[in-house]
Amino acid sequence: MRKKLYFISFLIILFSIVFLNSKSNRYIGVNYVVEKHKISNFQKLSEFYERHINYKKLVKEITDDSKNKEEEIKVISTWIYNNIKKISNLDEVIDNHPWTIVERKMGVNDQFSDILSVLLVYNGIESFFEGFEYHQFTFFKYNNEWSIIDPYYGVYFINNENYFSTIKEIKNDNFTMRHLTLGEVTSENFDTIFFDKDFKNINQLNNYFNHLLTKIHTSKSIDNTSIYDRGGRSHIQKPMHRIFFQIKKILRFN
DSSP states (O other): OHHHHHHHHHHHHHHHHHHHHSEEEEEEEETTEEEEEEEEHHHHHHHHHHHHHHHHHHHHHHHTTOOSHHHHHHHHHHHHHHHSEEOOTTSOOEESOHHHHHHHTEEOHHHHHHHHHHHHHHTTOOEEEEEETTEEEEEEEETTEEEEEETTTTEEEEOTTSSBOOHHHHHTTOOEEEETTTEEOOTTTHHHHTTTSOOSSHHHHHHHHHHHHTTSOOHHHHHTSOTTSSSSSSGGGSHHHHHHHHHHHHHTOO
């Protein structure tokens, strides 16, 4: 029996050594052109765990003075809005890991929603992101209800009770659009907030969002979708979720 255990242990160690020294692919998008790089599995796992630690540390630093989850959602979103630069035509667009957005301190619209969804998950809040007609939203679950936020423009939606509007309320036009730093979106500040949109007046802005918000998912459809299939890569930045995700891919079940 002891010899059998020794043999199994030897095989596990041998497999681990071979696996960790084997090469695998890393794909990096540079200005929307994908480049393939070979790195060792050991390097890949080491960097993955380092990013995991960095996410935890950053979220703790951002939310340290927050009093509740609502405040934490807002301060994380505000941190991203204030600290991530919007990429201009002069900047390279790098699509690698979400942590790269933090390291570079810059991103395009979907990268704002990408990193927000990751940080929210690390803060214990269900989240993912998805785009509708090229407009990105971060979905998050608060008090068992789904809502949305747009970290690129810094806007979120509140209901008549001054809480985050649920998706149902948003679809029923029961919301006020607010900005993370400027307060309510009005005719005086909308052109500053939506700096790259060609809205002539606040009515055009409202019509744009009223059309767009009819297309977002219902809460029921989100809850009926696996966390790994909702959009983005927020959950799989965590080690255990990455293992489950890889097993799911291998077994190819939903």
